[in-house]
Amino acid sequence: MSEFEPKVVAFLCRWCASAGADLAGTSRLPYPPNAIPIRVNCSGRVEPQWVVEALKAGADGVLIGGCHPGDCHYVAGNYKTRRRVYLLRKVLAELGIESERVRLEWISATEGARFAQVMAEFVAALKRLGPLHGNGGAR
């Protein structure tokens, strides 16, 4: 059996995290290619329903990347998202889903290395948790 490769859906704010991811790419920083990136205008636009849809549809983990505190282009989108994720993780835990599968990170446009590191950590953590969908990830 091949090693389990977690599927990650990453909702990335176009002003910061998404740009950070691009930078990681153009700088040829090595990071695991497990993420399907989805660019959003602001992390504050990410609805909990999208996160859950992603998990239901086959993702083993969901990453939300937003601007650092104080840097959100819409002033407080990232704060709202932080609170949402806090509650969402509680709900997931109650359902028996490890809350670590949903991760919120602040990543600025200049932090290509940080993006690479976050991805590496997240994928490693998901490998430890194992597949969410119970078929060993052999899809």
Added chain:
Amino acid sequence: MRAKLAVYWTGSCGGCDVSFLELGPGLLDVLSQVEIVFWPALVDAKRQDLERLPPRSIDITLVNGVLRTEENAEMVALLREKSRFLGAYGACAHLGGVPALANQGNGILEAVFGPGFRPAPPFPEAPEDTPPDLLPEALPLDEVVPVDFVVPGCPPPAGLIARFFEAALSGGLQPGQVFAEEKALCEECPRVREERRISRVLRPHEVLPDPEKCLLDQGMVCLGPVTRGGCEASCPKAGMPCTGCLGPTPKAGDPALALLSALASLVRAGEEGEAAFPEENRILDGLVDPIGTLYKYAFAKYGRPLRRLARRREEVRA
């Protein structure tokens, strides 16, 4: 010709069955316009009698209750075949209802009877008299058969029952109809909502709410913003938050996630910023038992898919 009507319950509390009486003397008008062909409670309708009916010979069937046993599932499949229109009546059939909160945990038999209980027949010679097996999960009606329309509520309020019969008896039943508003309950709630910032999440017994102001504004978890209107906001009018029995509006989708999102937007601990995070978390921790609170009636429909994923993994590990 009088419309042929069937009513059946599965795992129900009976509240849906008695709710027809809330029409008061108006019930007599309804009764004069229908012919009851199957209603185990009312006429001696055994399963064989139902089996003998030609397909689609019942005009309208209303099913109330959650699907809890193997037999429930078989019966609704049979009813589906015999009915032109089949509707989910009440929150249990519509969304799973309160008894579907059982899907969150396991071990119902053990918990009720203590470890060691196993159903068995009264006499070994009568194995067919063993109590029937429970389904692994409590399910809403549309998980087992296609559902044409919904009369929502726990139980449906008299106004919506009347609205349903009006449509049904004039031949105006449309597939996909839900006999409640598309708009949120807040629209019909007399309380004044200002979408205030919330600095604490309050449980109903912790405070006597202001009689005029929105309960959510006062920090109570009221599902009004994500729930369909149609009950005239009975609960908020009586001083209690809406718990969502009419089901989510089409816009809200998953009611728990929609409300969670709204709540996160409202909670504040003074000036926003990193310094406020710990205090914000503390406020959000005031939302205890989020499953029972936000999915009270809708767990089977919305929370169960993820719960099922988790459970499968628990089983694999065990």
Added chain:
Amino acid sequence: MRRITIDPITRLEGHGKILIYLDEEGKLRDAILQVPELRGFEAFVRGRRAEEMPQITERICGVCPEAHHLASAKALDAAFGAEVPQPARLQRELFYNAYIFSDHLLHLVFLGGPDLLLPEDVGKAERNVLGVLQRFPELGRQVLEVRAQAQRILALIGGKAIHPVFALPGGVARPLPKEAQTEIAAIAARLVELGKTMIGVFHEEILPRPEYQSLLLAEEAWLPTHYMGLVDGSLAPNFYDGQVRVVSAQGEELFRLPGDQALGRIGEHWEPWTYVKFPYLRDFGWQGLRAGPDSGIYRVGPLARLNAAERMATPLAQEEYERFLDFFGEKPVHATFAYHWARLIEMVQAAETVALLAKDPALTGTEVRGKLGKPGEGVGVVEAARGTLFHHYVLSPEGLVERANLIVATTHNAPGIGLSVKEMARALVEKGKLDEALLNRVEMAFRAYDPCLACATHFLPGGVPVAVEVYDAHGNLLRRLEG
């Protein structure tokens, strides 16, 4: 072994089945009541918010949600060590009596009514509430109207009539508006009026009939058990509050205790062939499913309450109670069919109590929440229409449910119902022919208890959907009789 099934009868906390077994000689081997359904409330309420319990547990039964709602609230009062302020208590008590009235009325007219009000020769097709409405159009319409008004009281106080939302630990959700009190007081007078009318109808149309009298005195419907009911300080029945009094089959007081202590005197026995538990009095132990003075089996509900009490709490009810005792000439009254009469007496007490409480100026008082202490353990007990109802919770320090155990009215009565059915079955088998009249008696023995959810089920045309199937020793269907 031959097997007779009565399935579906009607639901008891779910779907109910009666199974009758005959041996090779055709003698009764056993007759049992099986509850083939389980929703597991005790299990899934764990971890829920305590204050939600009145609204969660009422979904056990939509016919008597009011009883669960308040038993639950009282368990929470105790668990939080709260005193309920007078206005809140009055709201609850008035609400509760309106519920008893409404529920008893439902049974008397919609369920028992067809059996009691219609002559015996009326065919099955008309033996239903429509038949009653045809024969007594005036009374029928009055009943539908007044019941709707009693339900209106429930909605005014409870927020909703079915599955109310108003009770909280230590009190109720909000002060009652003044207009609500005015409306309630006006309705209350109509409840009492209807109570009087019903007593009149009972004495003119029902009691004088010989077939009804023979039913009341029928040997196979005479079951000597102990009786349980809540009583107030003067030993009159109280539906909402009081002490649990148990009198023996011979009429002696066995104990009179507050709910939490009374609960300790009840044991629960289970059998693998049913999902319902069998409660019994620990003092006697589980002696198997049989009645008598040395068995632990007791009954609850209207008849049990009248047996457990010494008087009624209100004047009209007391008058009727005396007539009731005169008729039977002894107490306790063991006649199962006396449940109906007892129900009528209670309905009148409930109506009079509503009228009394509706006048109380404290009803609209603004102090509706008692001070709550730290959450702990508590027992709440009320008299549901069908009998004593216990809720017992253990709460966590955060006010979440850790453990819950409920004993509901129909569960207390499950052994009694089983035994009544068995006695009826014995009579049926001995007479050797399964005719419709006998069948109807099994139905009626069952219906006398007004099993929980029965109301939900047969309040419209038709009788209880009883069908009896008789099989031979090889499992072949010999006969099928439909009720």
